[in-house]
Structures are given as C-alpha cells and as structure tokens.
Amino acid sequence: METYGLHQYPGRLFIVEGVDGSGKSTQIALLRQWLISEGYTVFFSEWNSSPLVKKTTSRGKKKQLLTPTTFSLIHSTDFADRTEHDIIPPLKAGAIVLADRYIYTAFARDVARNVDRTWVRELYQFAVKPTCAFYFRVPLEVSLSRILTGRSELKYYEAGMDLGLSSDIRQSFTLFQQRIVHEYEAMVDEFGLTVMDATLPIPEQQRQMRRLVLPHLEGVRRLRPPLPEQELENIARRSEILHGRNDRETL
Ligand SMILES: Nc1ncnc2c1ncn2[C@@H]1O[C@H](COP(=O)(O)OP(=O)(O)O)[C@@H](O)[C@H]1O
Ligand SMILES: [Mg+2]
Numbered sequence: 001m002e003t004y005g006l007h008q009y010p011g012r013l014f015i016v017e018g019v020d021g022s023g024k025s026t027q028i029a030l031l032r033q034w035l036i037s038e039g040y041t042v043f044f045s046e047w048n049s050s051p052l053v054k055k056t057t058s059r060g061k062k063k064q065l066l067t068p069t070t071f072s073l074i075h076s077t078d079f080a081d082r083t084e085h086d087i088i089p090p091l092k093a094g095a096i097v098l099a100d101r102y103i104y105t106a107f108a109r110d111v112a113r114n115v116d117r118t119w120v121r122e123l124y125q126f127a128v129k130p131t132c133a134f135y136f137r138v139p140l141e142v143s144l145s146r147i148l149t150g151r152s153e154l155k156y157y158e159a160g161m162d163l164g165l166s167s168d169i170r171q172s173f174t175l176f177q178q179r180i181v182h183e184y185e186a187m188v189d190e191f192g193l194t195v196m197d198a199t200l201p202i203p204e205q206q207r208q209m210r211r212l213v214l215p216h217l218e219g220v221r222r223l224r225p226p227l228p229e230q231e232l233e234n235i236a237r238r239s240e241i242l243h244g245r246n247d248r249e250t251l
Pocket of ligand 2: 024026100
C-alpha cells in the first residue's frame with residue numbers, strides 16, 4: 001500500500017500477525033525479554049486494548065449489536081488511539097515498539113466479515129508502517145488444536161457467529177478462521193510480510209526471529225549495555241519461579 005510511507009522516526013516497530021493459536025504472543029513475549037536484556041527500551045501494544053472503546057465494545061458484544069462495519073470502525077478507533085498514544089511517541093523517542101496484532105488483523109478479519117477490502121485499507125491509512133511484520137503461518141488443524149484443547153467456551157464474535165456460517169459454534173469458528181487464513185495468505189505479497197513457520201518448536205522460531213530483527217537494531221540507542229550472562233541466568237531463574245516454567249530452554 002503506497003500510502004503508508006516508511007516512518008522517519010528513530011525507533012523501530014516490530015509486529016506479529018497470524019490466526020489465534022499461531023504462537024504470536026509466545027514469540028513476541030520472548031523477543032521482548034531478549035530486547036530488554038540487550039539494553040533497549042521496549043514498549044508493547046496489544047490489539048483492541050485502548051480504554052477509549054472498551055465500554056462500547058463490551059456493551060456491543062454483550063448485546064450482539066455489532067455489525068461488521070461498526071465492529072471495523074471500533075477497531076480502527078482503538079488503533080488510532082493507540083497509534084497516537086502508545087506507538088508514535090516511543091518511536092519518536094527512539095524506542096522499540098512491539099505490537100501483538102496490527103492493521104493486518106483488521107484487514108483479515110473485517111474482509112472475512114465481508115467488509116470491502118479497499119474500504120478497510122483506506123480506514124487505516126494513518127498507520128505507521130512496521131519495520132518488520134512477522135506472519136506466523138500455521139495449518140489450521142494445528143492452530144485449532146492449540147486453541148480448542150482445554151477450552152470449553154468460544155465467544156460469539158470470536159467464532160464469527162455473527163456471519164451465520166454455522167449454528168455450531170466450533171464449526172463456525174473453523175469456517176471463520178479459514179476465511180481469515182485466506183486473507184492473510186493474500187497479504188504476504190501485498191504487504192511484504194515476513195513468513196515464519198509457526199509449526200517449528202518455540203526456541204527455534206525465537207532464534208529465527210532474533211536473527212531477522214538483529215540487522216534492524218543497528219543505530220538504535222540502548223539505555224545500558226547488554227546484561228552479562230550471569231544476570232541473564234538470574235532473570236531466567238526468577239521468571240521460572242514466577243511463571244513456573246523454564247524460560248531458559250526457550251532462549
Ligand atoms: N511452536 C509451538 N509449538 C507448540 N505449541 C505452541 C507453539 N507456540 C505456541 N504454542 C502454544 O499454543 C498456544 C497458543 O499460543 P499463543 O502464543 O497464545 O498464540 P496466539 O497469541 O497466536 O493466539 C499456547 O498454549 C502456547 O503455549
Ligand atoms: Mg495472543
């Protein structure tokens with residue numbers, strides 16, 4: 001999309017995209033840990049998290065009042081607010097911004113809801129172009145099994161029930177996700193997304209991500225020098241205690 005110029009800010013913007021269960025949040029959390037340990041200032045922004053639209057979204061969802069267009073407008077309002085408050089200021093200050101889902105989520109989901117492709121792209125013309133946009137490609141049966149195992153309940157909009165694809169919520173979720181995958185795949189070339197094989201083990205994907213991010217860090221200011229090995233060990237141990245898992249293995 002020509003309208004998104006490369007930003008001129010001194011910071012860097014890395015974003016992750018993919019269907020639910022593709023492993024985005026896992027990888028971006030590990031990337032964040034690493035960047036912080038390397039001494040960078042890191043900000044994080046998550047899809048649909050702006051306080052501005054929270055009440056409206058939750059009311060609309062509860063009463064099932066949201067049409068594809070209103071849903072789309074709410075998400076772009078959320079995104080505009082976060083762009084102004086959470087994304088541009090840190091980029092201006094030379095920091096690294098990480099985003100869990102970005103405009104491509106809107107393009108994939110809204111078009112899957114039959115919103116016009118061009119219309120939704122124009123809605124996000126103000127967006128800052130990411131330094132690197134990772135797309136976690138995963139076969140649907142893999143992501144579905146990651147998501148659906150141990151989860152009893154899918155939500156109405158999450159499952160795309162508003163589209164009337166099926167009265168069975170799991171079946172509707174599967175059909176909706178299929179449409180979303182189709183849109184993501186078409187966007188790989190359209191927007192030059194960096195494709196990750198999301199079926200690989202977590203540590204292997206993380207190694208690849210860091211290799212791909214590294215060249216973009218040249219010239220980015222660090223707050224302090226990278227932490228020495230011993231300190232990293234201590235952080236990993238503390239995180240292990242806090243989260244009950246072995247993060248060292250994943251590094
Ligand atoms: N590479 C992987 N292999 C196996 N399981 C994974 C992998 N990456 C993530 N998972 C698991 O899949 C589930 C969904 O991961 P998550 O990072 O939350 O995905 P997303 O944010 O894309 O929805 C979690 O239980 C996570 O531990
Ligand atoms: Mg997630």
